[in-house]
Amino acid sequence: MAQVLTSNRLADGDVVYWRAGDWVPALEDAEVFAEESEAKDALAEAQLSVAANKVVAPYLFELRGDGRPVQEREIIRALGPSVRSDLGKQAYAPTLPGFAGHSYAGATRPLKGEVKNSDDVSI
Amino acid sequence: MTTTLIKNGCVCNDDYTFVADYAPLPEGAVVVTLTRLRRERGELLARNTPLGVKLASDQSPEALGSDLDHLSLVVLEFPKFRDGRSFSWARLLRTRLCFKGEIRATGDFLYDQLAFMVRVGFDAFEMQGSPEAFGRALAEISNVYQPSADGRKTILDLRR
Amino acid sequence: MYRYDEFDAAFVSERVEQFRHQVQRRLTGELNEDQFKPFRLMNGLYLQLHAYMLRIAVPYGTLSARQLRMLAHIARKYDKGYGHFTTRQNIQFNWPKLVDVPDILAELATVEMHAIQTSGNCIRNVTADHFAGAAKDEIEDPRPVAETIRQWSSLHPEFSFLPRKFKIAVSGASHDRAALRFHDLAVEIVKNDAGETGYRVLVGGGMGRTPYLSYVVGDFVARPDLLAFLEAVLRVYNENGRRDNIYKARIKVLAHTLGPDEMRKLIAREFAEIKAAGTLQVAEAERKRIAAYFAPPEFDVLSDETPHSADPDFATWLKTNTHPHRAKGYAIATISLKPIGGVPGDCSHQQLDALAALLDDFAMAELRVSHEQNLVLPHVRKKDLPAVFARLKSLGLATANAGLVTDIICCPGLDYCDLANARSIPVAQRISERLAARQEEIGELKIKISGCINACGHHHAGHIGILGVDKKGVEFYQLQLGGSAAEDAAIGEIMGPGFGEHEIVDAVERVIDAYLKLRRDGERFLDTYRRIGMEPFKNVAYLEQLHAAH
Numbered sequence: 001m002a003q004v005l006t007s008n009r010l011a012d013g014d015v016v017y018w019r020a021g022d023w024v025p026a027l028e029d030a031e032v033f034a035e036e037s038e039a040k041d042a043l044a045e046a047q048l049s050v051a052a053n054k055v056v057a058p059y060l061f062e063l064r065g066d067g068r069p070v071q072e073r074e075i076i077r078a079l080g081p082s083v084r085s086d087l088g089k090q091a092y093a094p095t096l097p098g099f100a101g102h103s104y105a106g107a108t109r110p111l112k113g114e115v116k117n118s119d120d121v122s123i
Numbered sequence: 124m125t126t127t128l129i130k131n132g133c134v135c136n137d138d139y140t141f142v143a144d145y146a147p148l149p150e151g152a153v154v155v156t157l158t159r160l161r162r163e164r165g166e167l168l169a170r171n172t173p174l175g176v177k178l179a180s181d182q183s184p185e186a187l188g189s190d191l192d193h194l195s196l197v198v199l200e201f202p203k204f205r206d207g208r209s210f211s212w213a214r215l216l217r218t219r220l221c222f223k224g225e226i227r228a229t230g231d232f233l234y235d236q237l238a239f240m241v242r243v244g245f246d247a248f249e250m251q252g253s254p255e256a257f258g259r260a261l262a263e264i265s266n267v268y269q270p271s272a273d274g275r276k277t278i279l280d281l282r283r
Numbered sequence: 284m285y286r287y288d289e290f291d292a293a294f295v296s297e298r299v300e301q302f303r304h305q306v307q308r309r310l311t312g313e314l315n316e317d318q319f320k321p322f323r324l325m326n327g328l329y330l331q332l333h334a335y336m337l338r339i340a341v342p343y344g345t346l347s348a349r350q351l352r353m354l355a356h357i358a359r360k361y362d363k364g365y366g367h368f369t370t371r372q373n374i375q376f377n378w379p380k381l382v383d384v385p386d387i388l389a390e391l392a393t394v395e396m397h398a399i400q401t402s403g404n405c406i407r408n409v410t411a412d413h414f415a416g417a418a419k420d421e422i423e424d425p426r427p428v429a430e431t432i433r434q435w436s437s438l439h440p441e442f443s444f445l446p447r448k449f450k451i452a453v454s455g456a457s458h459d460r461a462a463l464r465f466h467d468l469a470v471e472i473v474k475n476d477a478g479e480t481g482y483r484v485l486v487g488g489g490m491g492r493t494p495y496l497s498y499v500v501g502d503f504v505a506r507p508d509l510l511a512f513l514e515a516v517l518r519v520y521n522e523n524g525r526r527d528n529i530y531k532a533r534i535k536v537l538a539h540t541l542g543p544d545e546m547r548k549l550i551a552r553e554f555a556e557i558k559a560a561g562t563l564q565v566a567e568a569e570r571k572r573i574a575a576y577f578a579p580p581e582f583d584v585l586s587d588e589t590p591h592s593a594d595p596d597f598a599t600w601l602k603t604n605t606h607p608h609r610a611k612g613y614a615i616a617t618i619s620l621k622p623i624g625g626v627p628g629d630c631s632h633q634q635l636d637a638l639a640a641l642l643d644d645f646a647m648a649e650l651r652v653s654h655e656q657n658l659v660l661p662h663v664r665k666k667d668l669p670a671v672f673a674r675l676k677s678l679g680l681a682t683a684n685a686g687l688v689t690d691i692i693c694c695p696g697l698d699y700c701d702l703a704n705a706r707s708i709p710v711a712q713r714i715s716e717r718l719a720a721r722q723e724e725i726g727e728l729k730i731k732i733s734g735c736i737n738a739c740g741h742h743h744a745g746h747i748g749i750l751g752v753d754k755k756g757v758e759f760y761q762l763q764l765g766g767s768a769a770e771d772a773a774i775g776e777i778m779g780p781g782f783g784e785h786e787i788v789d790a791v792e793r794v795i796d797a798y799l800k801l802r803r804d805g806e807r808f809l810d811t812y813r814r815i816g817m818e819p820f821k822n823v824a825y826l827e828q829l830h831a832a833h
Contacts, residue, residue: 008330008334010309010310010381011310011380011381011382012334012335012380012381012382013330013331013333013334013335013379013380013381014333014334015332015333050316051312052312053309053310053311053312056316056330057316070756071756072697072705072706072756072757072758073332073697073703076332076697076698076706077332077333080333081333081698081699081708082698082706082709083626083698083706083708083709083712084626084698087333087363087378088333183522204318204321204444205321205404205444206444206526207404207441207442207443207444207445207446207521208521208522208526210440210441210442210443210444210521211441211518211521211522212522214441214518218556218560219556233314233318235305235322236443236444238440239438239440239441239443240440242440242441243440243441263297263300263301263304264294264297264298264301264438265293265294265297266290266293266294267438267440268294268434268435268437268438268439269434269435269436269439269440269510269563270562270563271440271441278290278291278294278434279434279566279569281290282288282290282569282572283566283568
């Protein structure tokens with residue numbers, strides 16, 4: 001199965017993906033390893049950026065044939081919380097092939113009772 | 124980096140030699156394991172040189188019994204810095220067992236733990252780092268809330 | 284509420300600078316991640332799925348208007364405009380940057396708040412009954428005891444590297460609103476036959492992989508001896524707790540392996556010695572100094588009349604969300620953070636600011652955070668209730684569901700948490716939407732949802748508990764029935780195989796429909812379950828069994 005290498009940046013915790021020896025923020029830009037050996041090599045190389053205090057605990061995960069991660073966890077990391085479409089990477093741009101929002105209907109609303117502008121609070 | 128012995132805040136020579144369980148005993152001050160102390164108790168106590176024992180983190184100093192009276196050093200080992208049992212062992216040595224000799228830390232412990240270790244009764248540290256760094260670690264938090272083996276005045280005392 | 288003196292203020296400020304130094308050493312690589320992790324956790328900082336998460340203590344659940352405004356400010360300046368209230372009287376921010384955390388902590392220190400020991404293998408922030416100082420059934424306000432324990436446990440030199448975390452809760456009332464039996468250690472304020480006030484101490488409760496209810500190890504600990512007794516318990520745990528297996532390292536495993544007799548014997552030995560040394564005695568003067576900060580406000584002499592409002596929703600809210608107060612003419616009001624279909628426990632920066640204004644405008648000094656992820660106004664004049672309700676309604680904070688089926692405790696789950704196996708929040712949202720219209724008819728029913736076995740959503744203690752598990756990459760949900768975190772504490776019983784994400788809400792609804800058919804007059808779901816057992820519910824929960832029966 002195809003794999004992608006991911007980590008969180010040390011300084012701000014952001015989710016990042018490996019691409020040609022460096023880290024990029026979007027899963028759609030990540031390097032996809034078709035071969036296990038390529039994936040292992042990238043993981044070994046990424047230890048240098050752990051040692052350089054750039055990222056924390058990199059690891060590999062698997063993609064399905066259509067390019068979506070196998071695990072729900074990685075879909076959520078790539079997009080942001082499934083319950084808040086205004087947060088995380090999904091707030092800026094689609095980061096999954098064919099992405100049209102999380103699968104839960106009605107689950108992607110902003111925080112209930114939230115007032116968009118503090119001037120709107122009638123007190 | 125090399126390991127130095129910091130005792131009472133200063134770099135010290137280590138007068139003791141640690142002796143493995145079946146190695147021959149050298150002249151002078153030695154540190155042995157609890158196993159060897161038990162096995163060669165008579166011989167070890169009869170030597171007229173300072174004697175220390177090294178305890179693993181799962182060995183309570185209470186196991187030493189009255190032999191503690193003949194010891195001038197207890198070395199407490201930190202196999203991992205997250206293993207906090209030796210904080211209680213040091214405290215017991217000082218408070219319950221009234222041990223007046225040296226309590227030395229060895230193994231995996233960090234700068235950030237030194238202030239705690241001094242509070243519970245450690246006075247010697249086999250560690251990397253300078254006496255200056257050691258001093259800084261102790262000065263990070265000025266006052267303490269709870270009494271411990273160091274007999275420091277607590278915030279509660281200072282409020283009175 | 285408690286106010287820092289010069290020593291407390293200096294302590295917290297120095298702790299901030301100590302952490303700033305630790306962060307610097309991490310960024311330069313002097314500390315690696317394995318070394319840094321325990322230290323960042325001891326300051327409430329996690330690395331989660333999307334970002335770091337900072338857990339800030341709300342000591343014994345009490346917040347002032349000034350502190351609410353600071354939390355709103357932090358949500359705006361350093362985070363994404365909201366915070367999440369947890370089941371242990373904390374507020375979590377989900378998006379702070381590591382490099383900003385020392386500044387966040389420095390800002391918090393200016394309003395006497397911190398994140399000290401909100402995580403890590405140490406004595407965690409101490410929680411207390413959220414109705415403290417207001418409840419009708421209270422013997423004594425538990426917060427002075429909680430504050431005394433907070434001080435004693437702060438950077439405790441002997442107990443900062445325990446086998447595992449250690450959670451303490453304190454209550455001074457006859458009803459348990461602090462989930463005492465599920466804590467590592469619980470302190471109950473009690474009176475003995477001679478009329479003296481002292482403490483009953485319980486040890487060994489917990490949820491997680493192996494849930495246990497605690498048992499009593501100290502029937503009546505005299506007032507001055509409380510810290511000596513706690514130090515004895517902690518020493519027994521630090522020396523004897525398992526360190527070879529993280530899943531067996533909590534005191535609950537030690538307590539239930541040794542049994543009450545042996546546990547009491549070990550504690551008694553340490554206690555006798557610590558007590559004899561005398562250095563840990565809680566001096567009466569210091570106890571009174573702390574207690575004075577928690578003296579109740581001077582209550583006005585008011586009419587006890589039930590207030591009226593033209594708003595038809597007010598009567599429902601009054602019935603579900605207000606509770607008896609010890610002073611005439613006053614009420615306790617629950618501010619629900621469980622809007623129908625919303626994220627349980629989340630609160631926006633606008634809401635935090637507006638709540639601060641509410642406190643000011645109605646001359647209330649504080650609000651509370653409950654372990655059920657709601658907020659509480661402890662002292663509301665009954666005559667103000669309609670106006671308070673109207674204000675809350677305009678803020679989206681007047682959902683009339685305290686204790687009802689939509690008042691769901693829910694962990695962040697896989698939407699945020701690195702440890703989670705399944706999402707919790709969407710399940711809570713859909714149950715809430717499905718059952719909202721019938722919640723008054725259903726009555727008291729506590730649903731609690733966790734996204735993994737660690738049980739942050741207290742599923743073991745839910746009348747209906749839901750546990751999310753991962754089955755080959757797919758989210759599955761197990762049902763448990765019959766748990767309770769109140770004075771009738773019990774661990775829920777697992778029903779059977781799990782349900783898929785599209786079945787779980789239907790299954791819960793079928794269980795509740797069965798309850799509505801089977802209940803006797805006045806029975807809560809929990810009472811019916813205890814009377815008739817699992818079988819009738821199991822028979823309707825699984826579709827296959829339903830079909831087989833027809």
